[in-house]
Amino acid sequence: MNVLSRKILLAFLAFTIILVIAALFVRDKITERLAHTAQISHLMDLNNSRPQQALLLLHQAEDLFQSSLVDADATKAQAYQSKLSLAFAEIDTLLNMQHDTTKLNAEQRAQLHTWHNQKVKLSTDLISARHDFDSLLTTYADYSTATTQNKLAVKSSxxxxxxxxxxxxxxxxxxxxxxxxxxxxxxxxxxxxxxxxxxxxxxxxxxxxxxxxxxxxxxxxxxxxxxxxxxxxxxxxxQEAQRQLIALNMRITHKMEQLITTIKDINYSMTDAFKGLAFNSYLETTSLLNRLYLIALLLLLAFAVLLIVFVIKLGQSEELLLKENERAVMIARQKMDLLLHMSHEIRNPLTSINGFLYIFSRTTLTPKQSEMLGTVRASSDLLLQTLNDTLDAAKMEGSELKIHHDPFCPDKTLKEVIESMAFSADKKQLELNYHFEGDPEAEVLGDSFRLKQIIVNLVSNAIKYTEAGNVKIKATLKLTAGKGGLIVDIIDTGAGISQEQQINLFSKYYQTNSAKGNTGTGLGLYICKQLIELQKGNISVKSDAGKGSTFSFEIPYEKYEID
Structure with a gap:
């Protein structure tokens, strides 16, 4: 449930982050588009002042023209020509002005192209006015020559x-x-x-x-x-040239005023159109942004509704699962009770059978009979061990297993177990070695039966999975100030265990690949670990595939002292 809840929460957070990133991306695009449109509108507002400048230059040129006719001043005539040339240049700049259309849509590009064509047509009128201006300059030159004719000077006495x-x-x-x-x-x-x-x-x-x-x-x-x-x-x-000058100047002024007026009208139209387009673009982008937010809100609401529905169904499924789990636990308990009852019922006759087999083994038998009796006895021991493991596992599950604290000698206990396992080792032609370090006569307080059970499981596994070589049992008893512990290492030269399999080695019902073809319940190592931990000890394994295994465990004991 917790894992599933975390997954749902992570999915919701991921969905929210993606949605926020998408919203920010769209908002940046919209802001960029609006900024570009506003920039175009601003440029159009600036361009509207340029026709006014051209018109001002034209009026200044007209004033200089009138003054030059009255005073016949060459400086004013040159200033008139300069002002009129500046007016022509300003108008020509307005006509040839280009605008950035990379970020405009097709409709805006078409409208801007139409206005540009109108300006191109006005360029023809500007060329005509410039031709008239050249004629005016020629006439003005003739007029200046006529006003500077030499006069006759007569000296009289x-x-x-x-x-x-x-x-x-x-x-x-x-x-x-x-x-x-x-x-x-x-x-x-x-x-x-x-x-x-x-x-x-x-x-x-x-x-x-x-x-x-x-x-x-x-x-x-x-x-x-x-x-x-x-x-x-x-x-x-x-006088005739002056009349021609005035007529040409009036003609040029009239044409240029018409050009400036037309350009102003075009610029005003472009400004109004761009402002309208900018406003429409603003409305469209605002509507797009609102739709995005609305869709995001709807998606969030839909996700929230689905999440609520999912949580409700999950709760219902959890309730159903709990009921089924209780039912399964009850059935499993009933099965376990039945199994325990059957195990008890089977173990008692099986114990009797083992006793009779032991008695038969003490009588005089032929080699063939001894071999057959050994096989039956081994099978009986295996069956009895399986029943004991099953009963111990059941007791551990029910917390009914108890550890006793009775005095015993670790060395003697270990020797008894190893001697009982010697027959299995000899049968596979394996060398079984035992080495004890410490005081062999020392006694400690603990559960000797559980120690035997642990040694039997570990040594039997070592013999079972070793085809050739030997099995060594090394025990060390350390007692200091009345306290100490027993350290036991079981070393074999068997098939070994890989690092991947060692992770689940002490789990219930787990069997390694090396156990193929070997019977067992998969409870041996699990029971060993539980028994050792119940006595506040620990167990570990060191093994590599094909290089054998070493199982080590340590159980703390108190030294037994006779008062």
Whole structure:
């Protein structure tokens, strides 16, 4: 149950982690897409200011053009040309501007391609305006040449002479008739009559022109008149060129204003469209994210429901399993009770049979009879040992097995067991050796019967699985300050046990591969381990396949002292 619960928990955690990773991945993709769309919209907002800059340059060029016509200033004319060239360059940049379409969908790419084609068509109008601008520059050059024609310079020399005359004022005029005055005028006579009068001072200024200058003036008079006529003609041409300049400038300005207005309209349309696309993309991505969260929530709920259903069914199965287990335990207990009862019933007659066989073996028998009796006796001993192992295992399961603490001599006990096993070793032509270290007469407190049972199981296994060689039993008794222990090593030269099989060697009903063909219950080593551990000892094995085995165990004992 605990293992299954852990598996379910791990599966749930793994599912949650995968779902969270998927959600984060989708969210990053959505965020990246929205950021790209927002970047495009931002760039379009920035591009909307560029037509305004081009229009400002165009107005500045117009002002410089008007000033250059009024002042005939070459610096302003050059500034006008520079400003208008900058306006052309700005418009050309707007028309040739490209946008990143790698992360746009098909609809967005198609719309952007349409706007780009419109800009390409506007490029034709820009080329026409640039041609008019070149014509304007040519006309402006002719106009500048006409305004810088050379003028005739005439140098004259003049002499100024001042003179003063003193006159006597005539007397009072006599009154004459009309015809008399006409006559005097014809005769150029003085109109004043002699008589008394005042003095009159008369000042006169005379200007004398140098003779050389006068000759030059007379000589160039006709040329001067021709120059005046040429100037009048040039002035007429200049006025015509000025009219052409104004017309061309108005034409260029009008075309460029139309281009800028069209570009502004396209940019505004692109901005609005991209903002709409960005908003729609935002709505789509938000909807996608919401659907993802909804699906994740539904999956989690479904998983939780399935988990609850599974836990409920698991609880029901566990209850059923417990009931079946109780039933199986009860049946097994009944079988064990029956087996124990049968074992007890069989062991008593079998013990009697072994007794009679022992009595028969003491009588005089022929070799053939002795051999047959030995076979029957060996089979009987094996059957009795199996019954004893079964009864001991049953007692261990029911915690009914008890360890007695009686005085005994370990050396004597071990010798008795080994002597009883000598017949089995001789039958397989194996050498059975026993060696004891310590005080052979020392006595300890413990259960001698359980020690015999342990030695019988281990030595019988060694003899059973050894085909040639020997079996050695080495015992060491160590007693210090009234306490000590018995260490026993059973060494054989048999088939050995692999490392994989040693893991389950002391388990109930386990038999190694080397036991093939040999009968047994698989309880011997299990009973040995349980008996040793009940006496607070330990058992171990050292073996390699094909190199024999060494079983070692140690049981602590207290030294028995007679008061």
């Amino acid at each position: 003049r002499t100024v002479q001042n003179s003063t005359d003193t006159l006597t004022q005539p007397g009072k005029l006599k009154k004459k008739g009309f015809f008399a005055r006409i006559k005097e005028a014809i005769q150029n006579k003085n109109a004043y009559a002699t008589g008394s009068g005042g003095v009159v001072i008369n000042h006169r200024t005379r200007i004398y022109v140098d003779s050389v200058t006068q000759k030059l003036r007379n000589k160039d008079q006709s040329n001067y008149l021709n120059k005046i006529r040429q100037l009048q003609q040039s002035n007429s041409k200049l």
